[in-house]
Amino acid sequence: MSDIKTEGQRLKEELLNNPKNGWDETSESDRRTIREFCDEYIHFLNQSKTERECVKSAIQIAQENGFKPIDKMKKLKAGDKVYYVNRDKNIILAVIGSESLESGLRVVGAHIDSPRLDLKPNPLYEDNGFAYFKTHYYGGIKKYQWVTIPLAIHGVVALKNGKKVEISVGEEGDDFTFVITDLLPHMARRQMEKKMSEGIEGEDLNLLIGSIPFDDEKVSEKVKINIMKILNDQYGIVEKDFLSAELEIVPAFKAKTIGFDRSMVGAYGQDDKVCAYTSLRAICEVKNPKHTAICILVDKEEIGSVGNTGMEARTLEDFIGELLVLNGEEHNPNVMSRLLRNSKMLSADVDGAFDPIYASTSEKRNASFFGMGVGLNKYTGARGKSGANDANAEYVAELRKLFDDNKVRFQIAELGKVDEGGGGTIAYILADKGMDVIDCGTPVLSMHSPYEVASKFDIYMSYKAYKVFMK
Numbered sequence: 001m002s003d004i005k006t007e008g009q010r011l012k013e014e015l016l017n018n019p020k021n022g023w024d025e026t027s028e029s030d031r032r033t034i035r036e037f038c039d040e041y042i043h044f045l046n047q048s049k050t051e052r053e054c055v056k057s058a059i060q061i062a063q064e065n066g067f068k069p070i071d072k073m074k075k076l077k078a079g080d081k082v083y084y085v086n087r088d089k090n091i092i093l094a095v096i097g098s099e100s101l102e103s104g105l106r107v108v109g110a111h112i113d114s115p116r117l118d119l120k121p122n123p124l125y126e127d128n129g130f131a132y133f134k135t136h137y138y139g140g141i142k143k144y145q146w147v148t149i150p151l152a153i154h155g156v157v158a159l160k161n162g163k164k165v166e167i168s169v170g171e172e173g174d175d176f177t178f179v180i181t182d183l184l185p186h187m188a189r190r191q192m193e194k195k196m197s198e199g200i201e202g203e204d205l206n207l208l209i210g211s212i213p214f215d216d217e218k219v220s221e222k223v224k225i226n227i228m229k230i231l232n233d234q235y236g237i238v239e240k241d242f243l244s245a246e247l248e249i250v251p252a253f254k255a256k257t258i259g260f261d262r263s264m265v266g267a268y269g270q271d272d273k274v275c276a277y278t279s280l281r282a283i284c285e286v287k288n289p290k291h292t293a294i295c296i297l298v299d300k301e302e303i304g305s306v307g308n309t310g311m312e313a314r315t316l317e318d319f320i321g322e323l324l325v326l327n328g329e330e331h332n333p334n335v336m337s338r339l340l341r342n343s344k345m346l347s348a349d350v351d352g353a354f355d356p357i358y359a360s361t362s363e364k365r366n367a368s369f370f371g372m373g374v375g376l377n378k379y380t381g382a383r384g385k386s387g388a389n390d391a392n393a394e395y396v397a398e399l400r401k402l403f404d405d406n407k408v409r410f411q412i413a414e415l416g417k418v419d420e421g422g423g424g425t426i427a428y429i430l431a432d433k434g435m436d437v438i439d440c441g442t443p444v445l446s447m448h449s450p451y452e453v454a455s456k457f458d459i460y461m462s463y464k465a466y467k468v469f470m471k
């Protein structure tokens with residue numbers, strides 16, 4: 001083989017887009033950096049399975065990195081780091097820039113809620129010697145994936161006296177866990193003939209929590225009484241306290257490295273905690289930016305970004321209003337409009353990666369692949385881009401330059417074949433306010449399942465992308 005390139009080879013290199021696997025160009029020391037970053041990510045995942053736990057972890061990371069609660073500040077100056085916590089389920093962090101706020105912000109936004117099973121308000125019942133919790137699933141799940149796996153209960157019970165009882169039980173490492181049963185194959189002939197979406201029904205996702213009857217011939221519901229007594233001894237709660245509780249059923253297993261080559265992370269809730277963690281880590285390393293950097297972690301994305309802890313709420317604008325006042329800038333509707341219009345955002349949410357086992361659902365030329373870097377979606381939506389925030393070409397060009405100049409590996413893709421499906425994120429909400437927005441996040445396999453998989457290379461590139469964007 002000669003080293004001299006043919007005309008065709010030269011043209012191919014110069015003119016065509018030749019995507020390469022990112023691991024190929026990663027040195028041994030860079031691989032070590034990526035592995036260490038992901039070890040910390042795995043630790044974060046194991047502490048942060050719910051939105052409330054995520055906010056708690058985020059506050060800790062923020063404080064360790066010099067962020068102060070905004071209500072403690074009398075005024076702000078360039079370089080200051082502040083955060084605001086909204087009802088323990090939504091957090092906003094900011095690093096004040098040297099330019100005015102009105103000149104625009106650099107926002108990275110991710111969501112910290114994930115698909116799961118919530119307890120119903122009246123969850124506890126007994127049936128033929130078993131005690132169960134009734135559940136109502138939250139977000140888009142494949143119901144059959146949630147039976148016969150170990151499950152844990154995480155959340156809070158709010159009491160009438162204003163106190164809150166925090167519960168986290170059934171985790172891997174505890175001496176007991178919970179499960180939802182399924183029918184044995186020997187008796188499942190009819191069930192197996194059903195459509196997959198109907199094989200397990202929502203009303204049958206009942207969590208098995210006990211089977212010993214309370215020893216008293218004079219009462220009925222003996223198993224239920226026994227369970228409630230255990231809960232009362234342990235947490236001081238009575239059955240009515242479930243009325244004001246937010247208890248979430250999540251997979252009990254721990255986040256872990258996947259593969260002989262240790263190249264991937266498997267965990268519950270990587271949609272969208274992978275982008276939440278990487279954007280959080282990124283803003284912690286932003287020092288003295290020109291434009292004020294914001295990282296917002298929101299709740300309720302999986303059910304439409306609704307409610308006062310979701311992205312549709314006014315919280316971000318209220319927070320920006322406070323920044324304006326504390327920064328000594330004018331705060332009126334015109335300033336706010338100009339500020340939002342001058343702002344740029346990365347909607348940090350995961351992308352469905354190409355899965356060779358289900359190749360027929362993707363269009364290979366426009367799918368995101370493991371090991372190719374952070375994934376950008378110019379648009380999402382379904383069937384004719386319906387409901388999509390279609391990022392402006394000029395903005396995409398700006399990001400291409402930023403990422404190329406800073407050696408951030410990225411790929412631009414679509415979610416699935418044209419008529420196959422689609423999805424949405426928080427992108428359109430901030431675009432509605434006037435910002436330039438694009439979806440930008442880590443590709444994952446088995447999205448919305450109890451155990452999602454992501455590539456360590458792409459996780460690290462997501463972190464790098466958010467960091468150079470906010471700097």
Ligand code: MN
Binds near residue numbers: 301350
């Ligand atoms: Mn998501």
Ligand code: MN
Binds near residue numbers: 271302448
């Ligand atoms: Mn999702």
